[in-house]
Amino acid sequence: MTLSERMLKIDRRIIFLVIGLCTLLPLLYPVGLPIKISPEVRSIYDYIESLPERSVFLLSIDFDPASKPELHPQAIALLRHAFRKNLRVVAMTLWVSGTGMADQLLTQVAKEMGKEDGKDYVFLGWSSGGTAVIINMGQDLYKAFPSDYGGKATKGIPVLEGVLSLKDVAYAISLGAGNPGVEAWYVFGKDKYKFELGGGCTGVIAPGLYPLLRSGQINGLIGGLRGAAEYESLVGHKGRAVAGMDAQSATHFAIIVLVAMCNLFYFSLRQQQGRSRELPVKRGH
Amino acid sequence: MDATTLGAWVATGLTLFIFSFLYKDNPLFKLAEHLYVGVSLGYHIVKIFDSVVVNLIYKPIVEQGEIALLIPVAIGFLMLTRYVPKAAWMSRYAFAFIVGVGSGLAIPRTISSFILKQIEDTVRPLVSMAGGDGLTFSMNLLNPASNLNAIIILIGVSSVLFYFFFSIEHSGPGKVVARTGIVFLMIAFGAAFGYTVMARMSLLIGRLTDLIEFSDASYGRPTLWLAIATIGALFLLGRRSSSSPPQSE
Amino acid sequence: MIFLRRRLPLLITMITGLLFAGQYYVPHPSSELLLTSATKWLQIIGGFALVLGITSLFHQHAVKIRRQEAGWGYSFVLYAGVFVTVAAGIFARGKESFEGAMTGFGWVYSFMLVPLQGTMFAILAFFIASAAYRSFRARSREAAVLLVAAVIVMMGRVPLGEYLMPLSGDVSQWILNVLNASVRRAILIGVSLGAIALSLKIIFGVERSYLGGGKE
Numbered sequence: 001m002t003l004s005e006r007m008l009k010i011d012r013r014i015i016f017l018v019i020g021l022c023t024l025l026p027l028l029y030p031v032g033l034p035i036k037i038s039p040e041v042r043s044i045y046d047y048i049e050s051l052p053e054r055s056v057f058l059l060s061i062d063f064d065p066a067s068k069p070e071l072h073p074q075a076i077a078l079l080r081h082a083f084r085k086n087l088r089v090v091a092m093t094l095w096v097s098g099t100g101m102a103d104q105l106l107t108q109v110a111k112e113m114g115k116e117d118g119k120d121y122v123f124l125g126w127s128s129g130g131t132a133v134i135i136n137m138g139q140d141l142y143k144a145f146p147s148d149y150g151g152k153a154t155k156g157i158p159v160l161e162g163v164l165s166l167k168d169v170a171y172a173i174s175l176g177a178g179n180p181g182v183e184a185w186y187v188f189g190k191d192k193y194k195f196e197l198g199g200g201c202t203g204v205i206a207p208g209l210y211p212l213l214r215s216g217q218i219n220g221l222i223g224g225l226r227g228a229a230e231y232e233s234l235v236g237h238k239g240r241a242v243a244g245m246d247a248q249s250a251t252h253f254a255i256i257v258l259v260a261m262c263n264l265f266y267f268s269l270r271q272q273q274g275r276s277r278e279l280p281v282k283r284g285h
Numbered sequence: 286m287d288a289t290t291l292g293a294w295v296a297t298g299l300t301l302f303i304f305s306f307l308y309k310d311n312p313l314f315k316l317a318e319h320l321y322v323g324v325s326l327g328y329h330i331v332k333i334f335d336s337v338v339v340n341l342i343y344k345p346i347v348e349q350g351e352i353a354l355l356i357p358v359a360i361g362f363l364m365l366t367r368y369v370p371k372a373a374w375m376s377r378y379a380f381a382f383i384v385g386v387g388s389g390l391a392i393p394r395t396i397s398s399f400i401l402k403q404i405e406d407t408v409r410p411l412v413s414m415a416g417g418d419g420l421t422f423s424m425n426l427l428n429p430a431s432n433l434n435a436i437i438i439l440i441g442v443s444s445v446l447f448y449f450f451f452s453i454e455h456s457g458p459g460k461v462v463a464r465t466g467i468v469f470l471m472i473a474f475g476a477a478f479g480y481t482v483m484a485r486m487s488l489l490i491g492r493l494t495d496l497i498e499f500s501d502a503s504y505g506r507p508t509l510w511l512a513i514a515t516i517g518a519l520f521l522l523g524r525r526s527s528s529s530p531p532q533s534e
Numbered sequence: 535m536i537f538l539r540r541r542l543p544l545l546i547t548m549i550t551g552l553l554f555a556g557q558y559y560v561p562h563p564s565s566e567l568l569l570t571s572a573t574k575w576l577q578i579i580g581g582f583a584l585v586l587g588i589t590s591l592f593h594q595h596a597v598k599i600r601r602q603e604a605g606w607g608y609s610f611v612l613y614a615g616v617f618v619t620v621a622a623g624i625f626a627r628g629k630e631s632f633e634g635a636m637t638g639f640g641w642v643y644s645f646m647l648v649p650l651q652g653t654m655f656a657i658l659a660f661f662i663a664s665a666a667y668r669s670f671r672a673r674s675r676e677a678a679v680l681l682v683a684a685v686i687v688m689m690g691r692v693p694l695g696e697y698l699m700p701l702s703g704d705v706s707q708w709i710l711n712v713l714n715a716s717v718r719r720a721i722l723i724g725v726s727l728g729a730i731a732l733s734l735k736i737i738f739g740v741e742r743s744y745l746g747g748g749k750e
Contacts, residue, residue, distance in 0.1 A: 012664040016307050019663045023489050027497060033693035036703060065651040069491020070484060096332050096584075097325065097651070100630040100643040107631065128337050128584060129577035135390065136577060139570040144577070146349075147340055150629075187398045188390070192558075203484030207477045210710055211719035214429060214438075215406035217398070224480070225487035226691050244490040249694030251486040251659075256685055258667045263681070266671045288636070292645030299646065303653040307660055319608040321650035323615020326588055328647055330620055331639065333588075335628030337581030357575035361582030367746070368589065374539045377745045381543035382550060383579055384744050386572055388733035389554025399726040403719050427704055429711035441716025442723075449724055471676045473717035475683025476709050482662060482684075483691055489659035492652055 004269040008262070015258065022254040026246035035245060040213055041230040044198045044220030047171060048081055055170035056163055057087040058195075060185065061105075063177035064097035067202050071175045073228035073241035074200045075105055078173060081235050083113040088159045089121035090169070092145070094133060094180045099126045103149060118152070122159050125149035130180040131188045138166040138193040166193040175200040175222075182209055186217050200227065293504040294511070300496060301515045311522055313515065407442050410435035441469045544739040551737035618642065683709060 001009075051057070059078060063071045082089050093102045106123050115121055124145040127133045136144035141163060142155050154160060162168060172195050174185040182199035190197045196219055199209055203224030212218045222231055225248060228241035302317035342358060345351045364379035366372040414421060414432050423431040447459070448466030455463040500508035554572065557565050595609040622638040630640030672678040689695030690706025735741040 008668075010667075012668075013308065015664045015667055016660045019489075019660055023486070023493055023659075027490065027493055033697050035693050036696055038707065065648040066488070066655040068648065068652055069494075069656075070487045072491075096329055096336075097647070099332060100328075100640060101648065103630055104640075104644070107634070111634075126332060126336050127341065127577055128333065129573070129580035131390075132573040132576035132580060136570065136573040139566060139573065143570060143574055146345060151340075187394045191394055191398045203480045203487065207473065207480050207710065207714050208718050208722075210715040211403060211406075211722055214711065214715045214719075215402055217402060224483055225490070226483065240491075240494060244487065244494065245693050247490045247493075248483065248486055249692040251489075251663075252482065252688045252692045253694065255482055255663055255666055256688055258663060259670050259681065259685070262667050262670060263672055288641055292641055296645045296649040300649050300653045303650065303657065307657060315605065315608050316611055317650060318654075319611040320615045320646070321654060322591070323612035324619050324642060324647050324650065326591060326612075327616040327619025327623065328643065329584060329588055330616070331623030331628050333581050333584055335623075337578065337584075339628075341578050341581065353571075354574070354578065357578040360575070361579050364579070364582050364586060365589075367586065368593075373746075377539070377543040378546060379579065379582075380745055381546040383576070383583070384736060385547035385550030386554050386576060388547075388736050389551040389557070390573075392551075392555045392730055392733050393558035395726050395730060399722050403723055407719065426708060429708075429715070434708075434712045437712055438716040438719070441713060442720045445717050445720035446724060449720075467676060468679060469713060469717050471679040472683040472709060473714045475680040475685075476687045476706075476714045478680070478684040479687030479691065479706075482666070482688055485659040485662045488652070488656040492649075492656040495649070495652075 002269070002272060004265040004272065007265045008269065018254055018258075019251060022250040023247045026250045027243070030243060030246050033246065033249065035226075035229050035233050035242065037230045037234060038227075040221040040223070041227050042220075042234070044173070044222060045081070045231065045234045047196065047198065047219060048078075048085060048087075051085060051087060051170055053086040055087050056168060057082045057089050058166075058169045058172040059089060059091045060172065060174040060176075061091060061093045061098055061102040062095050062174055062181050063202075064095050065101060067177035068101065069240075069244070070202050070225050070228065071177060071200060072101070072105060073225070073239055074175055074222050074231060075102075076109055076239060077228060077231040077235050077237070077241070078175075078200070079106065079109040080113065080237055081231075083109065083115050083120070084235075086120075087170075089115075090124065090160070090163075091121065092124040093126050094130055094184075095177070096126050096128075099149075117150075119158050122154070122157055123149045124154070131184050134166075134180070134185060134188040138189055141165050166195055169195045171196045171198065173198040173200060176205070177202050178205065181205070182218060183212070186212060190217070198222075290504050293499045294507040297496060297499045297507040298511045298515075300492060301511050305515055305519055308519060311519060313518060313522075407439055411439065440465065445469055543745055544742070548737055548739060551733070555737075 048057070059075065059082070061071075061075055079089065089106075091102060091106050093099055103123055103125075106121065110117065110121055117123075125148065127145060129136075133144055141160070145154050147153050148157065166172070166189055172185065172189070174182045174197070176182045176185075176199065182197075182201055185199075186197060189195070197217070198220045199212070199218045200222035201209060201224070203226075206221065206223035206227075209218065209221055209223075213221045222228065225241050225244055229245050232238050232241050299317050299320070302313040305311055306314040342354060346354050360379050360382055363375050365376070367376040410430065410432065421432070424433045425431040426433060428434070444462050444466035446466075448455075448463045448470070453459070496508050500506055554569075557569055595612055598609045599606045619639075619642050622642050626632065626637035626639035628639070629637060630643055631637060636644070670681065670684075672681050686702055687706045687709060689699065690702040690704075696703040732741065736744065
């Protein structure tokens, strides 16, 4: 077997080891390269900055532990920003396995920023039905969530004063990992109830949300870990997302090098096979 | 040992068991995999009981007297008859209701959001070129809202839509349009691949960050000891499987 | 019997489908009340649909244990996981934390479910790298275009790429916001048209596979 054939058939565990090292080493020895802020992340930051105090900010934590590394830092950065601006935060989730995570992160950031449950924020929890929950919240919030996650009746909670439905929400952001996510919040929410909507999502579904960004159906998009790192930089509180950017750089370059090598060996093999096919014809003359 | 330290050891162990699959499929991985399905199922059951049965059914009917909610409960029970062969036909009513309402709700909203609004946004920037004082044309490639980019978007949308229209033959001028569509599609898929790589790597970065956090001495260095234990177990399992086949023959 | 088993369900689908499609265009308060009630009902029925999924998984593993198929011991691990989680959930009344302190249920969630689910998806990173190495070859002109676009976006979305080649950041932004957006828009329009066609087929009874449950 030629070198090209051997390299193309290499044991995949060697590739696993390369990726593992490229991820682990930058996490242990970070470099800290500067992060450029993209317009789609900045527009969400600017919009929240422009909201008056005590505006109602709805954060829908629509992801499960599988997408935690990408969306958890986004949620934390957004909550820090919203609490810093003294907005009234209404949090909820449409994904059942994300409930515990949402409860824990909201409590953690609220405690850090000195905010009080019921007065400054409320966690509505999870309700089954997916898109039906969105429509129901748009019709009557108290019918969709008769009680908050702790079991307290939602009617009469100070933070929800004056809020009857989604029409009274100043800004909603859905951090989505699939369906129901950002698209469902637009189709079943903003389309009829006309609140401003922003989106945060995983890297897998981010390219699919650009048409909505371009048409203004969402006013900003925080895409993946990179988006979370940008938002952390804007808020001025660097966390896990910024810390992970060096490892992200290393792994991307590892993949680029692997793909380049694979193509190099492939073309060299094709050339060798082309030459070996020519030889018998020459000998015949 | 307090709950958090025990939790750190359990979490690290389970993480390493699943990572052991990268070496090869083994009993440790199968154990973790089945445990994952079991715990996930258990969590779903608890949440359904807490959020749906207690908060959506029991409290509104018993404490607030909304008797009408017994109808969806009845429909829900009809759905469960799917598992009783003789009565399975009754579940059709439940599915008919859900599918009917779901389709009815989705149709006008999808038309408004994903068809009309998207087409409007493709065409409107071109209309805005003809302003009050004549025709203007902005050419900044870096600004997605510029007129040049609006034309590129129009070409992209129409050529890709034409490419997927398989009812007519892609020949002559149609072939040029379809090929343009293919080029646009390939670029978009390339961008999607790049973003997917970013997403997958981010998930790995998250897990390794947790493992590094749990390698701290305050937890008793679970990452180090459990990594040694896992590698040792894999080695022993490998030796056992390589020595047992001759006996079964 | 044919009416009860086949015609009536299809009639229900048609009536509810047309009713709620029309509801979108009627702003009258009674139409809004109809929408609120219907979505409330859907929330409750959605919970039962989840129960359906769970019981099917239970049944699958119960059969495996009964027939003692290969690997049936692991099914016991599965049931143990369910039992421990549900017991913890009942003890903690379904809550992960109580007055700031983590409950046993919260412990199972944070130290078992989160790491297990997270790692299951994290190992995909290794497989995408291995798959890229084995099959991402520029076999044709179109594949080469795909490859170049992927490399530009991969470089442009990380700080190192923008540091080494600032143009990659701007070009990848242009690719995402203009080229990618136009393609995704076309796909969105096409898929939505298809979904509406399917919904109309279901409402008018042309498509009946969703009914299931029985021979007719």
